[in-house]
Amino acid sequence: MVVINGTATSIANAVEYLAAQRGGVVDVTLTKGDAVQSFQFEFALADVDHLESVDDALKRLIDGGELSLRAIDDFIMRSKGYISAGRYLYGLANYLYGVLAREGLSESGVRDDLQDGGGYQGKYDQAVGILGTFDRPPAEAICGIVAFHYNHFERAMTKTKSQRVAEVSLRFQSLLKRETYFFGDLAPSPHASLDVALSDSVIEQVLGWSALPLDGTAGAEIAELSASIDQQRPYDAFKLHLVAAEHALAEGDIGTARQHAERLRYSRLAEGWYAGFRTRVQGV
Amino acid sequence: MTVGFDFGTTNSLVSVVAGDRVVDVLDAEGLPHASVVRYEGEDVIVGREARHALEEVGLGVYGNTVRSPKFLLGQEIVSVGGVERSPIDIVADVIRHVRAESRRSGHRKVLGELDRAVVTIPVNMNGPRRAALREAFARSEISVTQFVHEPLAALYGHLRGAKDPQAEIRRLMKRNVLVVDWGGGTLDLTLCRIEPGRILQLRNGGTDQVGGDKFDRVIRDEVVARFSNKHGISGSDHPTRDARLSLLQEAESSKIELSDRPSVTIYHASYFAESGTTLEYSLSRQELDGITRPLVAAGIREIEALLESVDMAPAQVSLCLVAGGMAAMPSIRGRLHEMFGPERVLVPENSATLVSQGAAWIAHDAQRLVLAKQIELEMARGLRLPLLRAGTAMPSNGEICRDRFHLYCTDPTDGVAKFAIVAPSDLAEQPQASDPRTSIGMVAVAVDKTAPPLVERLELDVEVDDNLILSVSATSSRRADRASASYFDLEFGIGLPGSSDLRDLDVTEADAWVPNGGLVVRANVADREDSRLVPGDVLYQHKRWAFSRLPGPDQATDEQIREHLYYQPCAVCKRQWGDPACRCASEA
Structure with a gap:
């Protein structure tokens, strides 16, 4: 029965x-x-037209050019009627609250310095936990950005449709796997994609630095990067040390290259890269 | 017909179930009745008319006008416009007005005599105030069939009024629901869990420091301050009383309008009396958010504190139901969205009247409150005696639920018998001995310190009245001392709509419990004449032969022997137990 x-x-x-x-x-x-x-x-199960309506509301938020508690609330209220897309909306809103917190604009006390899941990372995690199941461009962009943030470069490459996130992730992935990578400037290939609008300013900055040419010609930018590494959170500092080490090596500044490389010495993710890098340094 | 009556801080409303829907009995303007009463000679003016004449915000007496007399309940006498009045009479004037107006409305046929009501109360309304409120209703010829916490009524109203109540109940089954009732005068919170057959309150909280009236005052004062600063208005250029009143009302309407518009213009001709300067100020949403941010933050802190008190993260709340007049304010809604996620925050369209509607549904369904958590007495050796079991039906109008417990004092050496009243901190069908308990209170009576243990008889009377007040009264037989206490901060449960599963919660008797640190009072009462419950040192004073190490049931237990020895100095060096200088045992 x-x-x-x-x-x-x-x-x-x-x-x-x-x-x-x-x-x-x-x-x-x-x-x-x-x-x-x-x-x-x-x-x-979300209806496609409801998902599209939520995406439209997100586009309005992006076009408005303002990220605030009020702007997010307006986005939510515009979307809340599309009931079947509630989870999708929840995921997007969580990500936006995470960005708000990371930008220091949150009123809630959710800060970017909390590591226990209560800070912006907690919001990002909650967001991608939901958005990972949606085949929508904003969801893919957010999952790509968050994967890049966590140095999950392979996932970032496959998740995102953003060329710059994919290219930068590919560069890191190649470096870490000791494969051939593109030394040149990745910046000239900007394509308008959602990740530009959706990423937070820290990720934007890290993406920008990560796209610098690694052939030793970006001295001024690398100097700026090096000066700010210590203020970055560990995930971002990892990427920046990698970029700075490669650039210094290409520039012939072995001491600086070694300094940056030593900061990655005990990182499991950079094990292969570090071994190869030492060989390359010794060969100079 | 029993109606739902929300006697609110700023507004009062009667709702009634007609057929299969609930209707709100509003005033001629389509609004709830303002909880304001004004005395002019022999005239008693109640409701919106009295409110329009009120300049000052806040709760209490202003000249000959009383705003939210509910907050005066519990006082004997207050002076209103120089006349001494009983708060009960003042409240009765408001209730009488609401009753009369409701009976004049188009719903009079459904309402009938309007002589019985389920009445909602704030969660922090204490016992004397509840009794006074009941008396005020009685003087208005309305019998209070049951009091219900306002946010609990809102939750019941939400479930009962849902398009598919059973689907909503299934969705929330075994989940936590937080009700935020943010009204014009108070913020009331209740954290509930939906269990099979019933809604159970887990913890209640609230404050009267962040009500909507406070927002209006802050907005008005800030607008005036900013305008004065910008235009160099002298500090002595005071507006008239009427101008201040008018601006206050404009602040309230601006607050409401800014929910839908980016900005409003506040205009008041010749606001400043001395210079005749006109106040004209464009108030944006952003400014409003900034001005009211401290109040919103204070309210959110109350919510966070409530969750922290039960070690619950916002993610563990499946639904945050927002009721009350302030629910529509975007900055409040936004903070709740951020805290719980938009999917879990529900601001119903009827949020302003949900409390009253819930009370009407409770009345219609003849639902009766039950105790959510077992009330227990801490006894000697960590035992607990259930005084009132979870699921006990709460008395309705005129009833009292009472019980008497015969107890013994196991340790009278300090001359005091202590009755620690506790309840499990969490909801559990079968609370375990090791589950944490929350103290409800403590009653102590003097006992004869020279008497042997278990000789002094103690009586403990426990009762819950129809005002949902728990009263405990203890007496000692030899010293003939008596002490009493009352507690109102209890958690209740109510049957789910459409559920017949109202069985008592299955609560097993707790076994021994050992406090795990912190300062505790060692309970010294027991419900049986058992010498094993007596501390070893006390037993030794009165029954030395129990320590003679002979076989038999009356001998001291190992624990009692240890307790006795603890207070005995070393037989050789006479140092106290545990003194590191005593090496007699090792040397021997």
Whole structure:
């Protein structure tokens, strides 16, 4: 016997009923003889037009050029009516609150210096936990940005449709895997994509520095980068040390290259790179 | 017909269920009745008319006008315009007005006599004030069938009024729901859990420091200050009383308008009396957010503190239901969105009347409150005696639920028997001995310190009245001392809409519990004449033969022997127990 939400029904009807569900919670109890098993299914299938409407509202937020608690709230209120896309909206909003916190604009006390999941990273994590299941351009852009932030370069390359995030991630991935990479300037290939609008200023800055040519010709920018490394959080400092070390090596400044490389010596992610880098330094 | 009556801080409202829907009985302007009363000679003016004549914001007495008399309840007498009045009479004037106006409305047929009501109360309303409120309703010829916490009523109203109540209940089953009732005068909070068959309160909280009236005052004062600063208005150029009143009302309407518009212009001709300067100020949303930010932040801190008190993260709250007049304010909504996530924050369209509607549904469904958590007495050796079991139905109008417990004092040596009243901190079908407890209170009575343990008899009377007040009264037989205390801060439960599963919660008796640190009072009462419950040192004074190491049931336990020895100096060097200088045992 099948009982759905407290009402007994036939198996055929139960199948039809469950297949037709798009949202809400359904209690199902299966009984055979003395054996009773209860299940609870939560349905949350978003309608495409609802997802598109939320994307439109996000576009309005982006076009408005303002990121504030009020702007996010307006975005939420514009989107809240699209009920089936509620989870999608929740993911986007969480990411935006994370950006707000990282930019120091949050009123909530959510700060960017909390490491226990209560800070902006917690918001980013919650966001990608939801958005990772949506094949929508904003969701992919956000997942790409967050993957890049966490130095998950392979994921960042595959998730994002942004050429610059993909190219910069590819550069890092190649460096770490000791593969051939492009030394030149990645900046001349900007393509208008959502990640430009959605990333926070720190990620923008790191992306910019990561796209610098690694052939020793970007001395002024690298000097600026080097001066700011100690203020960066560990994930970003990792990327910047990598860039600075490679640039210094190309420039022939072995001492500086070694200094930056030593900061990555005990990083498991950079193990392969460090071993190769030492060989290259010794060969100079 | 029993109605729902929300006697609010700033507004009062009657709601009633007609057929399968709930209707709000509003005034001629389509608004709830203002909880303001004004005395002019023999005339008693109540509601919006009295409010329009009120300049000052805040709660209490202003000249011959009383705003939110609910806050005066509990006082014996207040002076209003030089006349001494009873707060109960003042409240009764408001209730009488609401009753009369409601009975004149188009819903009079449904309302009938309007002589019975489920009445909502703030979570922090204490016992004497509840009793006074009941008396005020009685004087207005309305019998209070039951008091219900305002946010709990809002939650019931939300579930009962949902398009598909059962679907909403399924969605929230075994989940936590926070109700934020942010009204014109108070912020009331209740954290509930939806359990099979019922809604149970986990913890309550609130404050009267961040109500909507405070927002209006802050907006008015800040606008005047900014304008004065910009235009060099002298500090002595005071506006008239009427001008201040008018501007206050404009501040309130601007606050509401800014929910939908980017800016409003506040205009008041010749606002400053001395110079005749006109006040004209364009107030933007952004400015409004800045001006009211401290108040919003204070309210959010209350919410955070409530969650912290039960070690709960915002992510563990599945629904944040926002009720009350302030629910629509974008800066409040925004902070709640940020805290809980937009998917979990619900501001219903009927948020301003949800409390009253919930009370009406409770009345219609004849729902009765039950105790959410077991009330226990801490006894000697970490035992606990259940005084009132979770699921106990709360008394309705005129009823009292009472019980008497016969106890013994296990350790009278300090001359005081201590009755520590506790409740499990968390909701659990079967609270375990090791589950943390929250102290409700302590009652102490004098006992004969020369009497042997377990000789002095103690009586503990426990009762809960229809005002949902827990009263405990203890007496000692030899010293004939008596002490009493009352507690109002209890958590309740209520049946879920459409549920018949109102069985008592299955609560097992707690076994021994050992406090895990901190300063605790060693309970010294017991519900049985058992010498094993007596501390070893006390037992030794009165029953030395129990330590003679002979076989038999009356011998001291190992624990009692240790307790006895703890207070005995070393037989050789006479140093105290544990003194590191005593090496007699090792040397021997």
